[in-house]
Amino acid sequence: MCPDEPAGSPITVLVVDDHPMWRDAVERDLAAAGFRVVGTAADGAKAVRVAAAVRPDVVVMDLQLPEKSGVVATGDITAARPETRVLVLSASGEQRDVLEAVKAGATGYLVKSASAAELTDAVRRTAAGEATFTAGLAGLLLGEYRRLAATPTGDPLPQLSERETEVLRLVAKGMTAKQVAARLVLSHRTVQNHVQNAMQKLQLHNRAGLVRYAIEAGLDEE
Amino acid sequence: MTVPRAVSVEVSGDPPWWRAIAAFRWLTLAYVTTVNLADLPNVQHPLVAVLLMVVMAVWTVVATVAYSRADLRQWPLFVVDLAVAVSTVLASRLVEASARIAAGEPTFPQMWVVGAILAWAVCWQRRGGLAAAGALAAADVVEGGALSANTVKGIVTLLLVGLVVGYVVGLVRRAQDALAEAIRIQGATRERERLSRDIHDSVLQVLAFVQRRGAEIGGDAAELGHLAGEQEQALRGLVSVSRESISGDADSKVDLRELFNAGQAGPHVHLATPATPVLVTGHQARELAAAVAAAVHNVRRHVAEDADVWVLLEDTGDEVVVTVRDDGQGIPAGRLEEAAAEGRLGVAQSLRGRLHELGGRAAITSAPGDGTEVELRVPR
Numbered sequence: 001m002c003p004d005e006p007a008g009s010p011i012t013v014l015v016v017d018d019h020p021m022w023r024d025a026v027e028r029d030l031a032a033a034g035f036r037v038v039g040t041a042a043d044g045a046k047a048v049r050v051a052a053a054v055r056p057d058v059v060v061m062d063l064q065l066p067e068k069s070g071v072v073a074t075g076d077i078t079a080a081r082p083e084t085r086v087l088v089l090s091a092s093g094e095q096r097d098v099l100e101a102v103k104a105g106a107t108g109y110l111v112k113s114a115s116a117a118e119l120t121d122a123v124r125r126t127a128a129g130e131a132t133f134t135a136g137l138a139g140l141l142l143g144e145y146r147r148l149a150a151t152p153t154g155d156p157l158p159q160l161s162e163r164e165t166e167v168l169r170l171v172a173k174g175m176t177a178k179q180v181a182a183r184l185v186l187s188h189r190t191v192q193n194h195v196q197n198a199m200q201k202l203q204l205h206n207r208a209g210l211v212r213y214a215i216e217a218g219l220d221e222e
Numbered sequence: 223m224t225v226p227r228a229v230s231v232e233v234s235g236d237p238p239w240w241r242a243i244a245a246f247r248w249l250t251l252a253y254v255t256t257v258n259l260a261d262l263p264n265v266q267h268p269l270v271a272v273l274l275m276v277v278m279a280v281w282t283v284v285a286t287v288a289y290s291r292a293d294l295r296q297w298p299l300f301v302v303d304l305a306v307a308v309s310t311v312l313a314s315r316l317v318e319a320s321a322r323i324a325a326g327e328p329t330f331p332q333m334w335v336v337g338a339i340l341a342w343a344v345c346w347q348r349r350g351g352l353a354a355a356g357a358l359a360a361a362d363v364v365e366g367g368a369l370s371a372n373t374v375k376g377i378v379t380l381l382l383v384g385l386v387v388g389y390v391v392g393l394v395r396r397a398q399d400a401l402a403e404a405i406r407i408q409g410a411t412r413e414r415e416r417l418s419r420d421i422h423d424s425v426l427q428v429l430a431f432v433q434r435r436g437a438e439i440g441g442d443a444a445e446l447g448h449l450a451g452e453q454e455q456a457l458r459g460l461v462s463v464s465r466e467s468i469s470g471d472a473d474s475k476v477d478l479r480e481l482f483n484a485g486q487a488g489p490h491v492h493l494a495t496p497a498t499p500v501l502v503t504g505h506q507a508r509e510l511a512a513a514v515a516a517a518v519h520n521v522r523r524h525v526a527e528d529a530d531v532w533v534l535l536e537d538t539g540d541e542v543v544v545t546v547r548d549d550g551q552g553i554p555a556g557r558l559e560e561a562a563a564e565g566r567l568g569v570a571q572s573l574r575g576r577l578h579e580l581g582g583r584a585a586i587t588s589a590p591g592d593g594t595e596v597e598l599r600v601p602r
Binding site: 019021022025095096098099111112113114115116134135136138139140142143144146147149150169172173174183 | 424427428430431433434435437438451454492493494495496497498530532534535536537538539545547549592595
């Protein structure tokens with residue numbers, strides 16, 4: 001999944017936040033940690049344009065944005081170029097938005113009060129395609145799968161395997177991937193995969209829903 | 223941050239009273255003219271009758287145009303309008319023979335004059351309508367020479383029209399004012415909410431920023447950052463909650479997420495919930511919130527004042543599951559049983575009691591060195 005990057009070439013990052021103070025701070029932290037910040041944007045529409053132009057490895061995305069919300073921008077960016085990964089960095093605590101951003105294609109989520117070290121670590125892992133998640137996000141994913149299961153539709157629904165549910169619940173209770181791995185006697189990598197699968201199944205379902213909607217809308221026109 | 227837009231309240235002006243009155247004038251003109259033309263062979267002075275018909279037609283045109291313009295719609299127009307109406311009533315005497323008038327022949331312009339009453343009623347409501355109707359009633363009496371039964375009937379009708387139309391116009395005006403006020407208040411409220419959201423958002427950002435930078439700089443700044451972090455969490459709890467009071471009403475449903483946010487979100491409490499509401503009864507909500515508070519308090523007491531606590535809220539459809547977990551040293555095996563044997567009712571007993579009462583159960587699992595997990599399950 002990950003393109004063969006020549007060793008040592010810095011990870012390119014686009015920073016999207018409407019708050020100049022935050023944008024500068026994040027940019028500074030990332031630059032200090034050896035990342036190359038290839039662009040910044042203060043609104044969602046500009047974020048989509050800049051992402052298309054500079055093709056960054058990672059977009060660090062705020063969700064509360066003018067012009068175009070961070071959720072929609074995340075969807076647009078990942079749809080246009082799936083290799084670009086979006087790390088949501090949000091202060092809003094808006095659970096719906098965070099969940100929607102993940103469904104739209106975000107690879108990870110971090111609260112803004114996270115430390116600089118946590119941020120740089122998350123960007124590095126996001127660039128490698130690893131999901132970054134918090135207990136809060138795991139709780140949202142569990143809730144979303146249960147909501148989908150309880151909603152009667154004729155469509156095939158994404159479902160969590162027993163193991164995935166187990167892993168997500170432990171993460172939602174605040175365990176680190178390492179702790180989860182120890183508890184379930186799994187490798188760290190396997191724990192990561194379970195969480196990523198849980199996210200990707202929702203993303204695929206979301207995208208399939210959009211495609212189906214587009215087809216139906218198209219057929220209706222005739 | 224988005225720039226606040228000014229709230230503009232726009233309530234459409236008056237209903238098109240003037241167009242309606244013009245239509246009334248034209249319809250009555252057509253009717254009255256037809257009747258009068260048919261009656262022409264019977265009147266004493268057909269020439270005057272035709273002249274009067276022309277006057278009425280001309281005034282109908284003038285009134286239609288003049289009333290449609292706000293700049294001409296001033297008191298002189300209303301006075302002239304009423305004067306024309308009164309004059310046409312009085313002029314009936316020039317058309318008809320006295321005998322016919324005495325026999326109860328209606329006035330020459332008949333209901334055409336009501337147009338003037340309507341105009342006055344729209345402008346000055348009940349008082350205007352009554353005044354104009356009064357003037358025309360007086361003209362009727364003068365024209366008729368005496369108070370015949372027909373004249374009285376006509377006068378009552380005129381006064382009623384003036385009164386009722388004036389009253390209805392007043393009602394509509396007041397309703398419109400109330401609507402405009404309601405829209406203004408609604409707009410102001412929405413604006414205030416949006417503003418407070420914006421402010422909260424930016425304040426949260428600054429507090430989170432101070433916390434983060436403070437922690438990096440260390441020393442006194444770390445303490446400042448720590449305080450900022452606590453305030454950020456407290457404020458976030460406030461903003462995210464639409465404070466729904468929990469009434470004693472057993473039927474009213476409460477979203478547990480909001481209750482937990484309001485009650486538990488503090489420093490070092492990490493809440494994980496679904497994105498959709500988890501609805502339980504007020505009683506269940508109160509008991510669960512109290513149980514969670516007790517569990518969190520227990521962590522504070524036995525692990526550390528600033529220990530991290532994770533609260534996971536799940537809704538499986540059949541059950542609501544709340545898990546409170548800490549990363550402390552855990553409870554040594556046998557400790558809980560020991561306490562119970564000594565007759566001390568610890569937090570475990572209290573939690574089990576609460577949950578049992580709700581028809582649910584509480585499970586406490588702990589392993590030395592692996593923290594403690596309290597799982598509360600309440601059936602739907």
